[in-house]
Amino acid sequence: MTAGQRSARPWLPYTVAVVAGLAVIAAAYVIVRPAPGPDRSGCVALEVNSSTEKADLVAQLAARYNAADRRFGGRCAEVTVHGLNSGKAMEALAAGNWSGRQPGIPAPQVWLPTSSLWTGRLRLLDEQAGRAAQTPDRYPSIANSPLVIAMPLEKGELVRQRGKLGWADVLGLSGDAGWAAFGRPEWGRFTFGKDNPNLSTSGLAATIATYYAAVRRSSDLTKADLAKPAVTQFVRRIEANVSHYSDDSVDLLRDLAEADLGGAAAGAAGDARARDMSAVVVQEELVYQYNEGQLSPTPGQKPRVPLVAVHPSEGTFNLDHPYVVLPSADAAQQAAAQDFLAFLQDDPQQRSFADLGFRDHERRASDALVAAVRGGTDGQLTYFDPPAPEVVDAILRGW
Structure with missing residues (x-):
């Protein structure tokens, strides 16, 4: 055996071990590698x-x-x-x-x-x-989500103390007497927010509800009803007191949440916006989201003044x-x-x-929803029959 052969032998076991180890690793990879997912190319x-x-x-x-x-x-x-x-x-x-x-x-x-x-x-x-x-x-x-009149807690509870009130009773507060009719003249006029009925569902439903309030019915609204002078005057009076119009009620509530979060530090402008909003006609789920802080500029931070969902006595729309x-x-x-x-x-x-x-x-409704909006369960609600599409079309043209 030559010197060169003797010097090579000590490396042979290590070489064999390394090769064997790599083979084991490769085999293990083959065994444990993730199985391919289902073929979704033809979905x-x-x-x-x-x-x-x-x-x-x-x-x-x-x-x-x-x-x-x-x-x-x-x-x-x-x-x-x-x-x-x-x-x-x-x-x-x-x-x-x-x-x-x-x-x-x-x-x-x-x-x-x-x-x-x-x-x-x-x-x-x-x-x-x-x-x-x-x-x-x-x-x-x-x-599903019923249309509600959302009001700041103190104002909403004051309205509820009067017993069952209808759309005409609540939205009719927008006259000159305003909150003085409820013994709170310092709150000023009753103004509310709503959406553009041509684009927004809550705005469309709120406008139709105003007509139902004018005729004091919860079904069978007709084109003939829309033409009655008393109905037209009622709707015009209420629409004249809409202080906040938007294309999306989420934006309206985000503004309110920002004003609430600012509090006194927000200055006169922020406080004025918060005080000015007596009510907003929206879907119930948005009241829940507002009260849970989901619409806050600081996500998850609940408002200082929550909203309550007021369900008018003669019924509401279910979205x-x-x-x-x-x-x-x-x-x-x-x-x-x-x-x-x-x-x-x-x-x-x-x-x-x-x-x-x-x-x-x-x-x-879940228990959490009812608690958060201080609203009613489905068994406590009455729903309007939606008017015929021809009547809805006439309402929008008149609006």
Whole structure:
């Protein structure tokens, strides 16, 4: 054996060990590496357009749905969600030219407006244009939220002490007497906030409720009612006392939350804004979100002065958040849409809606919601019958 051979032998065991170790590592990697996920390349693409107040939540639930890799008829769906104000979405659908009206948002196969008031309005516009109705049916709900008169705690409790008051009693406070009629002249006039009824569901429902207040009924509103001078004068008097108009009631409540958070440090302007708002007509879930600090500029910080949800005695509108599968959906997309609807109505997703202050798809309120808004359960509420689309159209033209 040569010297060179002897010097090589001590390295041989180490070399063998290293090679063997690498082989073990490679084998272990092959054994424990993550299994490839399911092939979703052939999933049915489903585009959903949701009203803005729930669009973020529906998008989160769509991501949950996609990750679950549910199957229907051996297929899967890939759901994408975009948010758009209900009125603007209705206008784009009515125009028959979605891409021209909303070039930055894909045309939907499923539409989730805030209320069936919009599906009725779209149906009327389609009929007037001489085309097939895109929303001819009644549609299932994925959540519900009644329209309420939200008032700062002290003012709301004072109103409630008078017993059961109707829309005319509460909104009628906007006359010259204002809060003096309740023994608090230092609070000044009764002014309230609402949304533009052409674009916002709460604004549209609040305007219709004003007409119901004028005729002192909760159903069967007619075009003949709208033409009565006493009705017109009542509505004009109330609309003249709207101190805050907006296209989105969320913005209105964010302003109020900012003023509340500032308190005395906010100065005269902030205090004046807070004092000036006697009431705002909004969906119940927004009162919940406001009181829970979800609309605060400092997320999670609850307001010093919470709002209470006043339910007028003769009834209110229920905003039913319908699930509308549009005629643009092909057979595969219709099947995907039905599976996504079933998913949204399952208990885990309904709890996610409850976390934002919505009632469930059967109108049931959680205990947390009732406590937060100091409101009533569904059994204590009476709901208006929505007027015919022709009457809604006449209201908007008159407004």
